[in-house]
Amino acid sequence: MAIPGEGRSRVFDEVLLSVENISLSFGGVRALSDISFDIRKGEIRAIIGPNGAGKSSMLNCINGFYHPQQGAITYKGVRRARMRPHEAAAQGIARTFQNIALFKGMSTLDNIMTGRNLRMKSGLFWQALRIGPAAREEIEHRRVVERIIDFLEIQHIRKAPVGQLPYGLQKRVELGRALAAEPELLLLDEPMAGMNLEEKQDMCRFVLDVNDEFGTTICLIEHDMGVVMDISDRVVVLDYGRKIGDGVPDTVKNDKAVIEAYLGVSH
Amino acid sequence: MFYREAGQYKASYGADQAIFPIAQDRFVVLAGMAVAFLVVPFLASEYTYRAVLIPTVILTLAAIGLNVLMGYCGQVSLGSGAFMGVGAYAAFNLAIRLPFLNPLVCILLSGFVAAAIGIAFGIPSLRIKGFYLACATLAAQFFGDWAFLRIKWVTNHTPSGSVNAPPIQMFGYDLSSPTATYLIALTITIVLGLAAKNIVRGHIGRQWMAIRDMDIAAEIIGVRPLFAKLSAFAVSSFLIGVAGAMWAFLYLGSWEPAAFSIDRSFQLMFMVIIGGLGSILGSALGAIFIVLLPIFLNQALPPLGALIGWKISTATVSHFESMIFGALIVFFLVVEPHGLARLWSVAKEKLRLWPFPH
Structure with missing residues (x-):
């Protein structure tokens, strides 16, 4: 430090x-x-x-x-x-924005999960059934996202829609979304x-x-x-x-x- | 008090991400399906089937399809009537040109044809948004109207332009009774509705919502707009196409191109907006509202008029029906712009706290 x-x-x-x-x-x-x-x-x-x-x-x-x-x-x-x-x-390359650019209609968890979209590959068919690779992938990435949530100390707002969060927390969620892309x-x-x-x-x-x-x-x-x-x-x-x-x-x-x-x- | 998830612990991410994570929801959904499949067939009359149940169920699927596009991906579409038509005529052509195919198989395959056409008409969405996109999808509607009427091959050169659906049967059993038709439509709608629900809560659904909420930020964390938008158009058109094929085969029986005019597009759009953008349940609620309200007004107005000693003629009833229907839609949008689905979630939120709201 x-x-x-x-x-x-x-x-x-x-x-x-x-x-x-x-x-x-x-x-x-x-x-x-x-x-x-x-x-x-x-x-x-x-x-x-x-x-x-x-x-x-x-x-x-x-x-x-x-x-x-x-x-x-x-x-x-x-x-x-x-x-x-x-x-x-x-x-x-990941980034955050000067004016927060979160996905306002989604929860904190979904926002950060979206940060991992590049690593999620399962196709529409498996997604529709949500079995096999789609289900496995979702849980595997959730685990990573939960680590980021722990790291940023935002466990309590995991399921909250980000539009309702105070400014400081929104900034933190946005950082989380960028970090999720590793x-x-x-x-x-x-x-x-x-x-x-x-x-x-x-x-x-x-x-x-x-x-x-x-x-x-x-x-x-x-x-x-x-x-x-x-x-x-x-x-x-x-x-x-x-x-x-x-x-x-x-x-x-x-x-x-x-x-x-x-x-x-x-x- | 009754709707409270206290004590329902989730021990795995799988359990937390289940489609209905709360036990009461699971119970309500299962009970609702049990009623729809097991109880309704014993109670419903032929009129109820034809006028209420079958159209509601089929239009629910179409509304879910439009909601995928408008509510989840944020792409306005005024072409949904045409995509229903594409589904209907695709199923018709599959049925007459490949007679060995079961009509039900044709209904499902028609979805793929609609998806392909949907992708083609979705391409403008890569460059334009909002009202401009609405205009572009309107082109799909007019093109559809024209093609169904003028390209004779589509209607198999029928002189009148009106075509008939093949009889629905499977393994030699006749399935054209109202009960069977209802059960088929219900099964297809529930299966595809659940599939849509799964997609929208998975990573593809998140990409759609990311594009809807902030397309620039979505692209910057790696969402490909091309894939996200066109996949939304494809899934949406698939669902709308299957709904259109069901509308033709299971509800209309014989139809003309006018059945899939722009009125249908607007009707679906009302359903989605009134039901709630970005909600699968809302699509169903919207469809129920839009289908049932005119029937309800039609039945309720004459007795109400009689109460105040005013005899209403059938023509007046239909005028009032339109006026009240329109007024209710406006009223509804003013008091709850987020639709019936939001009312439902507010009700659930209140139920969790009831009777001690602190």
Whole structure:
């Protein structure tokens, strides 16, 4: 566990995903211009920046939701062609959203079970009879999902429709759904937005535990600088779609360009 | 007090995931099926069979089919009447072109034909949603209307366009009596209804609901929209197709293309909305409501009119029937937009606590 304010000084070598000279624009608006950075296997990588800096757009490019006009993304050593989000998911990239994107009509359990859909293969016929492979599969995956439910301490809301849950719990269920896919790379878009201190601490603990216990590589966007500096191994800073800083938290914290982007410059 | 699951411990995930995990539910379902199969045949008259029971049972299956698509997968369809027609004409063609097939086998096989057509008309759903998709499925309805009327091969070149179902028999026994017809329809509806229930609570059903609730998030955790939407169209059209074949073979006997017009599509849509989107039980409740209400009004209005000394003519009764029917639907949607199924689950929730609501 990190000492608050000190950052985590771990070293990672193997590059899991690298972003090379990505540019993305919507009509005349340039969301990202010429961004390059990498995410190494096993690390917690934070993307920070003021509002509208292009952080979420960056995540959307990584999981195939947006297609950058220029540049390339290399994942696990393979330069990636244009792909759909579900293909990215099949390769082991999961994510959560800034505005919770749960399946509101379903229970917590079903939401997290849906996270395992890529691993469930039994066909319609067996599903209709719910015997043989379909029944076995359902129980086998339920076991995994129950472990995630235990891990996130949400046993009591297992059967509750997620639409009725408080915000903090919904965020947790959404993390559970992403974890159920057993991703190699987990993208978290503002996992602590709108939470109180206690909920933030819980969420930090979950993020660190996921990283430690499952070895999942995590890339997160967060506005709470205390959190970012505490839990992340390396930080990349965006501003107006350009990269203005990259490095371990201590370096970034003292970088002149970063401070200017956040505090503004006097003219 | 009576509906309470306290003390019913589940020791395995299998038990927790059973189709009816609560003992009282199991009892009610078994009792209901026992009544439907064993008691009703001794009580029902031919009129009850023809006017009430058989149409309710068959339209229940069609409503379940539409609910799979609209309620579970969130894809609006106005083409369900045409898919019933596809089932009906597919069963008819199978029966006359492959005479060695039993008509009941034709009914079940017709579902596959409907599923194939359903997949074809489901392809636009990959690009369009909501009202726009409703328009696209409306095309299926109009195409169906046109094809049943104009493609002579479909009706086996009958000059009038009206076709007859073969007599229903099995192993040499004649099964065309109202009781037998009812039991056949009931069996098929219950078996396919339970199958649909199993699918919607399995991983394919979860994919459908994921697409319905938030398609972007669904795709990002690996649900393939192509597979999820087209499988929903296939299963839905299969069920609607079988229901259409039953409607033709077991209820109508002889029919014209108008039997599967857009009115049927709207009727099914009302059933699903009033019964409850995303509920198999709701589909049945909706079908019962829509089939029974006009009959009830028809029977109840003249005596009610007589009470206040007003003699109502048959024509007036049918006018009032439509007006009250429409008003009730509107009233119902205002007070309970989530349908009869939600009323039922609220009632169950209250029953659990009754008589001590704290």
